[in-house]
Each structure stands twice: as structure tokens, then as C-alpha cells.
Amino acid sequence: MAATDTPIVIPGGTWTSPPLAVFEAMAATIEARVGPPSERDLDSNGLGRFDTVCVRFACGLEVGLSRFHLGGLLRTIDPTTEPSRFEVHACPPDLAHVAFHLALPVDTMSPWTDPDGVPLATVPPPTVVVMRTDDNGNDVEVTRVTNRCEAAAIVREYEARGHKQTYWIHEAGLR
Secondary structure (H helix, E strand, C coil): CCCCCEEEECCCCCCCCCCCCCECCCCHHHHHHHHHCEEEEEEECCEEEEEEEEEEEECCCCCEEEECEHHHCEEEEECCCCCCEEEEECCEEEEEHHHHCCCHHHHHEEECCCCCEEEEEEECCEEEEEEEEEEEEEEEEEEEEHHHHHHHHHHHHHHHHCCCCEEEEEEEECC
């Protein structure tokens, strides 16, 4: 399930905090989701050249992505045929929410850690529940996710199927 909203590019967006995670993906896949880089061939001061884009999604999540031009052994990669390494910045630092909007499995992201080994970003427990009320009035849990915008996308998908059931969202423990 991927987000359906189109992100808004934040012109000249920059991040002063350290990256939260790194992942590898095909550049075309990420560009299809967030658009082309807003800045290209920037100097990283030691890690080689990179392209960057900063976007804001309708839910308020802001994400900065840096795609590095170098791969393993500091070899320049061909982004049309090889996966690129991306660094992720986000506010708030919720990797599951970022992964949802980038249409990536969250387990493909490797969190950065502070000097004490504590991850800079978390994958919070799934506390947002998609529920279904069937024709007989029974409420059944469909799934749990970490954010409301992913839950809303799931509800929209199920409702588009035309079933008679009612789908709704609630926060776990607030029922």
C-alpha cells in the first residue's frame, strides 16, 4: 500500500540534523514517488557527489532524501541499472511513516545510531487500527499501522471495492 498524495517539493530545503536512516533503491523508483532531485551534484565533503530533494506530504510529514553517486568500493554507479544509496531525513522521525510514503518496506531502511548505539529514528508500535463493521454489526480489526495517513489509505482501498461493510479508524486503547 502506498500513499496516493502527491508530495510538494520544498525548494532549497536543507537539514541540519544527522540522517535518520539509509536504504538502497532504484533512483527511478524514488523519483517516480517524490519527483526529480531539486538540486544535483552537490559536494558531500567526503562521501562524493549527491543529488537531493526535500518534500512535504499532505499529512505534514517532511522528508529529505540524498542520493549518493558512489556505491561500494567508492565506485560511481549507473543509477539506471544499479540501486542507489539514499540517506533519509524526516520530521517527525518515524521510519514506518516515511517508508509508507516512499512505498518501501520499512525493513529495507537501516537506521543511523548516535555514539551510544541508540537509533536516531524509530519504528513505533502499530497503534492506529483499521476496523470493519460487517452486515451483522460485528466490529473486527482489519490491521494495525503506525500512522493515520496509512490507515486512511487502507480504508479508501477497501471502500473502493464496493463491499457493504463499513471501515473506520481508531487509536488502539481508545475504543
